[in-house]
Amino acid sequence: MLPDLGAEVLVALLERMLVARRFEEQLIDLAQERDIGHFHVYVGQETTGIPALALLEGGDLSFTNHRNHGHLIARGAEPGPMYAEILGRVTGYCRGKGGTLHLASAKHGFPTTSSATGGCIPPAVGAALGFQRLGSDRVSVCLMGDGALEEGAWHESANIAAMEQLPVVFLCENNSLEALGQRAGEYPSSTMAASDLTDLASVFGIESVAIDGLDTRSVHQTMTKAVQRARAGDGPTFIEARTVRWPGNRPIWPELATGKTNLSMAWDNSIIPEEHKKWHQEQDGVLRFVRELMSGGQISKEVVLELDRETSARVREGLVFALDSPYPSPEEALEHVFAPHQG
Amino acid sequence: MVTETVRYIDAISSVLRHELDRDPDVLILGEDVSYGGPFGATAGLSESFGPRRVIDTPISEGAVMGLAVGAALSGCRPVVEVMFADFVTLAMDQLVNHAAKFRYMTDGKLSVPMTIRVQGGVGGGYGAQHSQSLESWFLHVPGLKVVAPSSVADAGGLLAAAIRDDDPVIYLEHRGLYWSKGSFVPGGSPTRIGAAAVVRPGSDVTVVAVSRMVNIALTASEKLATEGIDVELVDLRSVAPIDWETIEDSVRRTRRLVVVHEAAVTGGLGAELVAGLSARAFEVFATSAVRVGAPFAPVPASPFLEQFYAPSVDDVVVAVHKTLDDR
């Protein structure tokens, strides 16, 4: 269902979802042409990250992981400098030092991105500790996958967050449904014994809830409440947002298994192919969001297609910008090891 | 036994299979190992040996390392796969404080026969958290053995030796070598840990290199040969213990030393080699030793910056020239 938001806001959310989707589709295409190294895509999780992070305000910090592209776009990062970073160009957000694994943009609220599983959890909790000690009402959001819960860092950090009632929201995107390695009947995953991931947080007395990550209304409501709790000093929240792993994400290297997203499938069932039918009809959150917007009368198919053309063009321009950008000078490899001392 | 030409990673797979087959106490533990792991080293092993011996683990590096130590204390010979060297940081306490010390702390009552396969190295734009070379840390920990094969034959021979060794052995794999080819004898005998190899005899300068840098140094040596400079190239193969005898013997003949590794120069393996040799053979050095390694910076992600980060053929050539010019 749709969140209780005006049409303009909802369309803005769709726009960011489309930017994220087209950005990564084009990235996968690019990887066919040239070696751009290992990368992870967010396809299939847009309906979680984009409405959730769009709620944040300036000064709120978010700590993400190796699957970060959608998160940055959700908070307004631009395709150009993102592509540039992924391609190691000097115009990238991290001037080519971070790449896709450490894509971060401080001005968009992403101070650093760790690609060590669970690596972002202690710093996210620490940022909340900092806000609390500084008397600030900012919140910290920890963006983690289900695998991060297998790390000891989770347990130590959750305990600290609960002890100190810190303003942190753990948004755990569980994309393990139908993932590689999941054996029949096993949920949440083949490598986690807890039968319910929320138990791992509620054992510490942390407010915790599991939601359908494809349901934007549920994402919006839950996240709104969690952020309000944090701002009010009422402590941490753990949200498990369940999404289905995109078929293109099941192999180790992402591939366009379901083709490029055809938004017309949102209103024309006849063009949905047999292969991956379930994905197109039920599991692709972006198509579902378009269907909901249309049935709620918030948008017409013409506007959807126009929006898609615009965002696709923006994303293409972003890539051109990146490809036209120079590499950093080799000597830059020696810069930014240390921040300068004053005086 | 028949010599075959295979890829480095195939030699690893072959030895794992052979050792699982010859010793029922050998087990494999790691993330996604039943699916072959990220680079396919364990492909097919789960099908042959079953999930009780080829064990998928959660992403819990600390516990898995400790669990392997416990299994090793209790009669198993675990082979733990660490997906990226940098993630050893998460298991550092179990490695340094437990695996490395039990034999000593118990005065020999306990043994920890385990192998830790660690994949790493610069290349592929993986950035600062997936590319670091940590051999100097391990060298600094008494109780650990460390090997770093550069050739396909050693990839097999040293892995077999590591698995059969009664102490914890860190087996460093460079992902940039996985697809390199060389000769290999399936089921062949282990390579002795602690023995360096002179891969190219020469008389003018000794170059000691490790892991992928051996290939770089070999190319440099061939280039230098065209200038009439005769390099003796030593592949360290074993980082701990260091084969001082072979290296010292070489330096006594050439009187010049260049050390090449991929980790940062500061505090790196090269520091130990230069310090050790300057103590052992102080009087023979005709010129100052030169260390070639990465700059004092984390590994950049940009493939462009990356190529300037790790030592290149030219860097080695320049270093060799320096030992010859600086008379």
Next chain:
Amino acid sequence: MVVAALAQSDAEDLELMWRIRAFEEKASELFARGKISGLLHLAIGQEATAVGVCGALNPLDTVFSGHRPHAHAIAKGAEIGKLFAELAGRGTGYCGGKGGSMHLAVPEVGFVTATGVVAGNIPLALGAALSSSIRGKQEVSVAFFGDGAVQTGLFHECLNLASLWKLPVVLICENNGFAEFSPLSAHTVVRRLADHADTYGIPSETIDGNDLALVRAAAVTAVDRARGGGGPSFLECLTHRFRGHYEGDPTLKRGSHARDEEKDPISRFVRSLQGHAGSTEPEEIEARIRVEVDEAADEALTAPWPDRENLATNVVASW
């Protein structure tokens, strides 16, 4: 013959608890006299958990302990003379003076090793359990740890692994209410530590750890479950320690409980026996054990220092 003599097993239990108590008190005395150095953590007041749990084990079952290990080693059958020698850094100690208090190892009695790292022993016990299960053995492993270990990430990783793989391991949390120096409430909001086990589907019990009979019964259930292929168990034993975190603590009051007859596991055990019979034998046992402990300590202190030649031996098996 004393008419109301203790039953053989009761006498053995009491003897064992006294051996632990007297050993720890003697160690404390020796530390104060400068005969033992290093970090010394005593388990006075926690005897019932060690004796109760180890009494449920077979000789081949394995125990992995932490930085407060003496009680577990003694309960598993270690000789106190060699333990004293190790604490005093002598060549005749179990580890030839290389390990000391925190790194005791007596594998010949199934006390595989201790570790000075909080929670560091838990994965080791899991590994031994994995080995037992893979090699088709019937042996069960036990990890003893304190309430402080429960806040470590390693603990969490281990619960997950033990449950996933149904390992034959028994996790014993000796909850003495203090993590190092500060009360448990300063370390976690979780009030019943066994709740963590429930999260991972591991059967758990929280019991009065000062009641030997209760500990023994719960341990037998857990060990039987493990041996029967039923996987891990978690036992939270609520107990007390009557000394601070370590010997020589300048702020001795912190991290210890006042000596309390109601809580003292030995007093309680003796009272429970005297309910049956008005025996005077328990005092005789104490006296006899104290003599035994004094003699063992004296002998250990006259033992030679380790040979310097051995300093660099056993770093690795061979180069």
Next chain:
Amino acid sequence: MLYAEAVVEALRRSIEDDERVHLMGQYFLGLTPHRTMVGDLYQQHPDRVYFPPIAELGYVGAGIGAAIAGLRPIVDCATASFTFQAFAQILNEAANIHYMSGGQTSVPMVIHYNHGVRGGGAAQHSHSPQAMMWNTPGLEIITPSHPADLIGLVQTAVASNNPTIWVDHVRLFDTEGEVPDDIDPIPFGQASIRREGSDLTVFASSWMVCRSLEAAELLAAEGISVEVVDPRTLVPLDEEAILQSVAKTGHLLVVDECHLRCGVSSEITAIVAEHAHGDLRAPVRRLATLDVPVPFSAPMEEFVEPTVDKIVEAARSVVEGR
């Protein structure tokens, strides 16, 4: 002033001078009797202190996040060996963040630990991991050996926008040194010549400086004039001071409490071998903790660590060219 008092003084100044400074952890003075002084400081500033659970990975990582959010945390890992629990956060996160972000984000935090052989610590409580940290670019490392240096260096560390490792040693706590009322921050990368001499350069850091000075006194009586170079910070390192001293004396002994293999002594020796081989009149001698885990038993413990007697003997051997 006692060194232990200087530790407390440095913490006090940090707290009072900058409201962003918060202390995480409580074992700055280890388990020594001095630690009650830290307790007193904490009572005076209860709102500036955080007592973490035994969860080094979690709370050191939390220090990183707090630094990013605007605090300047001073995080205590107590015994150096416990940093191994937190290596993933110290070496794979804190050290890399500024670089990976291309300079966008800084991590202004201080991580304190007590290293080295302390008497009965045995293999799991006697580490000196600074040599390993040194091989990971992105961390600044201070190794004070004198109360006044300590106060000046900590001021700089707190002001620095980088993660700084503050290396302390429990055996330093009982040493004394003059501390002027006014101590300015000491810039990093400036060695201190703790004793001037002409025959032999001894390089030492942290507690080993004190032992080297004691040895230098004994050697002076034999007519050997020793110059003691204390780097004060390992990263950045004042290479120039070492090379200058070696140029003067022609002899170098490196004393270090890390293990020998790939220790601080390896790097210092390599630097001199690379840049000042011609100045050396005899091979450099390295005196470090032997390459065995630190044993528990007292006589063995003493046997593995650099002692005053061993420094004296090693110094003689270098000067005599043995």
